[in-house]
Amino acid sequence: MLDALDEARIREIAASPASLRQFLHGLPGVDQVGAEARAATLGTRSIKTTAKAEAIDLAIRMIDLTTLEGQDTPGKVRALCAKARRPDPSDASVPQVAAICVYPDLVTVARDALAGSGIHVASVATGFPSGRTSLAVKLADTRDAVDAGADEVDMVIDRGAFLTGRYTDVLAEIVAVREACVRSDGTRAHLKVILETGELATYDNVRRASWLAMLAGADFIKTSTGKVSPAATPPVTMIMLEAVRDFRDATGRQVGVKPAGGIRTTKDAIKNIVLVNEVAGEDWLSPEWFRLGASSLLNDLLMQRQKLRTGRYAGADYFTLD
Numbered sequence: 409m410l411d412a413l414d415e416a417r418i419r420e421i422a423a424s425p426a427s428l429r430q431f432l433h434g435l436p437g438v439d440q441v442g443a444e445a446r447a448a449t450l451g452t453r454s455i456k457t458t459a460k461a462e463a464i465d466l467a468i469r470m471i472d473l474t475t476l477e478g479q480d481t482p483g484k485v486r487a488l489c490a491k492a493r494r495p496d497p498s499d500a501s502v503p504q505v506a507a508i509c510v511y512p513d514l515v516t517v518a519r520d521a522l523a524g525s526g527i528h529v530a531s532v533a534t535g536f537p538s539g540r541t542s543l544a545v546k547l548a549d550t551r552d553a554v555d556a557g558a559d560e561v562d563m564v565i566d567r568g569a570f571l572t573g574r575y576t577d578v579l580a581e582i583v584a585v586r587e588a589c590v591r592s593d594g595t596r597a598h599l600k601v602i603l604e605t606g607e608l609a610t611y612d613n614v615r616r617a618s619w620l621a622m623l624a625g626a627d628f629i630k631t632s633t634g635k636v637s638p639a640a641t642p643p644v645t646m647i648m649l650e651a652v653r654d655f656r657d658a659t660g661r662q663v664g665v666k667p668a669g670g671i672r673t674t675k676d677a678i679k680n681i682v683l684v685n686e687v688a689g690e691d692w693l694s695p696e697w698f699r700l701g702a703s704s705l706l707n708d709l710l711m712q713r714q715k716l717r718t719g720r721y722a723g724a725d726y727f728t729l730d
């Protein structure tokens with residue numbers, strides 16, 4: 409249990425490289441074997457059929473339906489938006505997804521296609537996925553996405569700076585990007601901070617990067633870009649859920665979690681929902697506080713949903729492509 413952190417104490421921690429390093433390295437170390445065992449145990453919990461039906465619908469509502477390919481086109485994004493609005497055209501009881509996640513140049517297309525639906529437009533920015541551009545370019549990329557109508561910005565941290573211990577540089581960049589999310593009317597696009605945990609080498613680093621992002625003002629912490637493996641593994645998601653839980657205990661501020669990358673099956677999605685419930689608690693069990701970043705999970709959820717209702721599977725070609 410950490411001491412309470414108020415705004416003044418957070419400013420003090422962030423004020424110098426030495427104090428920030430002392431804070432992050434003073435966090436309790438992660439017991440690697442214990443964390444992997446606990447995440448594996450939680451992942452094998454079975455749930456009842458009724459709970460499974462509810463979990464599938466909750467998972468659909470939590471999806472950030474994603475396309476982040478060089479070959480993306482306005483047509484593909486429009487088709488994905490149609491799927492986001494009405495995942496199964498033959499069944500109006502299927503809920504909508506939380507958001508569509510696209511590159512900045514396709515935000516306008518997604519915004520127009522989703523108008524009036526309540527589905528958010530999320531955009532990656534800051535030189536996604538590597539983040540290897542100047543801060544000026546990262547900020548311009550962010551402003552482009554926000555000006556085009558992004559409700560949410562998914563930024564990447566500078567992993568090179570993090571891994572060489574330049575924590576204040578990482579923090580300052582997150583603070584600057586958060587500032588670039590402010591719209592002309594004073595409202596702000598939500599900021600998801602991608603840690604790219606597959607490049608952080610240790611669970612201790614995952615815990616430190618989670619805290620660093622939250623101290624800098626992240627609205628969400630996100631595991632991965634989906635371009636690096638391993639991505640959203642259960643132990644990593646568990647450590648991030650512990651971090652948001654402990655951060656809220658210490659500051660009173662709730663931060664969301666978004667595992668992304670490699671989440672493809674209903675089983676994966678349900679494992680994540682069990683982790684949320686067991687580790688962070690039910691306050692996080694909604695799309696406001698937990699998202700599943702996924703490009704090809706929705707069809708499996710739709711197939712399992714139909715199987716639960718009718719007792720049989722529709723063929724994979726019954727649903728439109730993810």
Ligand SMILES: O=C[C@H](O)COP(=O)(O)O
Pocket residue numbers: 474476509632633634635668669670671701702703704
């Ligand atoms: O942000 C979301 C990820 O890019 C999705 O990764 P995925 O294609 O492995 O589902």
